[in-house]
Amino acid sequence: MTNEELQKLVECISLTFFKQPFVHQAIFNPRLKTTGGRYHLKTHNLDFNPKIVVVFGKDELIGVIKHELCHYHLHLQGLGYKHQDKDFKQLLKQVGGSRYVKNVNQKQPKYTYQCTGCQQVIYRQRRFNVSKYICSKCRHSFKEIPF
Known part of the structure; x- marks a missing residue:
């Protein structure tokens, strides 16, 4: 999706759901990492994270x-x-907007x-020494499971 298509989509949504025109600029900002979008108070422009479309699709x-x-x-x-x-909470509920955006940068566990006793599975980003740690539920040791 290009910035021009985004601009038209924002204008269309504004007229459809808010019954008011959007007369400022809406663009994709690739520097947004943890947020879905941003409203600028001084310029009244909108920025959107391009990863939202790629990862979750147009509905999100x-x-x-x-x-x-x-x-x-x-x-x-x-x-x-x-x-x-x-006012914000009421209008957001009225138009059906999302309160929070899904996490775009969610990492998959490595x-x-x-656990060798209770068979509990845990996921970690970092490797740990299985001979040093025990299960908090049953006090047995862990074994690493390859993906």
Whole structure:
């Protein structure tokens, strides 16, 4: 999806769900890492994380667009536009926007260990010495399971 297609999508969603035009700029910002989108208070422009479309698809992007448009329209009307404000929560629920975006940078575990006693499986990003640690449930040792 290009920035022009994003701009048209944001304008269309704004008219459809908010009954008001979006007259500022909406772009993809590849520097966004942990957030789905951002509303700029001074310029009233919107930035969106391009990974949202790639990882989760267009439906998740539409939820993020609705969320950022809630900030946009409420701020321009002089109402409560922050996450904790009642106006924001009501409008977000009314238009069906997403409250939180799914984690884009979620890492898959590199190592899997299984308890030799109770067969509990644990996942870790870092390797650990199985002779030094024991299971907290049954006090047996662990063995590493290859993927």
